Amino acid sequence: MTALLAYAGRWDSRVRRSLADPQQAARTITEWTAALGYVPATVPATGWDAARAVDHYYERGKGDQSARFRAIEPHDVLAAWAPHRGELMQRHTDPLPATDPDDAEAWREELLRTRAAVALGQAPPSEYRAQIDPAGQKRLASLLSGVGEGPRRYMPDHVARQLAPHRPSRAHRQALVDEGVPDPYSVPCPHCHAAADHPCQSGFRRHGKGRRNLGTVHDSRIQALIARLDVSEEQADAERRRLAALMCQPPTPREARARHTTGGHRR
Template sequence: MTPQEVAALLAYMGRLDPRSVRTDRAEARDQLAQWSELLAEVPATTANGWDAAEVIRRHVTTSPYPLLPVDVTREWHTHARDVLGRHVDPPPAADPDDVTSWRAELLGTRHAVVTGTRPPNEQRELTGAMHADVAARLAELGRYIPPAVEDVLDQFRPRKAARRAAIKAGKPDALAVPCTYCKAEANSPCTRGAVGPDRRRGPRVDMRQPHPCRVEAAAAARLAQGVAA
């Protein structure tokens, strides 16, 4: 607030709470200087609901104690946190390698949101309707990961590679159904009990290939869906 805005605020407070009025000229000057110093970064009003006069009115009607300038600044910081809590920073247009410009733009956007000169950006990233260009590209690829990339990744995930190879060969995807033998759930590998040198059973381990009954169950499921095995 400017000193003029602070003076108007003090006059308003004096009308609501006569205890705050300073009749001595020196005391009134000191009061104005103190409030101007502490409220220098606090706006009088903003477009997003902040009003310092409303803070004074609410305090006078709810508290028996005289209002201090720090009471107004605390209310302002609470309001600012609430506004920023609903804001998601959009990526600055500045070059990320230019740290000074990037940070200045980010802080400038936040200041504009807090002071109400622009509304909070409440749209979370990666949400909302898919952009038309992205939808067209996805339709062209058929999936998020292009087939060529899938082929490269297969060497690091043999189980998924085996499933893809079976589907490409027209065979049923055995892991798409649960196993009735080892009770493995769908999309989980079949397991078998491990036996140690002392012939004691250890923890169950994943199998490279599914149980034959599971393959038959997957083929039966395909037939039931009208797909030729």
């Protein structure tokens, strides 16, 4: 602690004056030791150095003029150590304790002791990296297969088959993609401004009021998809007609329902 105060005295004459008097110096060293007793001076493994916290205090910018009006204090060093300690704890993963798992108290004490050592800078954080073998890579590829975007687009095959009657547009889209047909939903729609992976909508009312999702796609969306394909003009026209015929499904007929009328006899 004396070395840290001496280093701060190089920057600030107010610190040097407080250390010039033996009684004032002893009181200052005692206060700093009590406040920063658990803050390490240096931790080379994690890049912490208390001297850098002193440098940062006197090099502050963006309108912070604290160093102009007062000398550095212990809480300034604590303010620099707290985010560094939080970063260490976020990187730390509890290693498997060597004690008997049946002894819950010893198991818990070892975990707390390991965490405290990392929080106090006495030990570097234990970090683990996931190792994906070829089998795991194949499994990830199967999870990411299918149409759509986003982290939750995967669905087991048997669940997709059960939901197919309730999601005819999605099932039809997946069947076309499986056959090698380009997916029109992969591009935004220039007509209704539907985003990629979202269905086309009807109507042009503001804020989306009164608009509904369509089971088909607009012709301009198919043209936008073909524009991205490297094909000739004749092939593009044939591909547009083919996609339009495939994607423009006839609407599902509604069930006939009995019409309710009010009864009564006319007099």
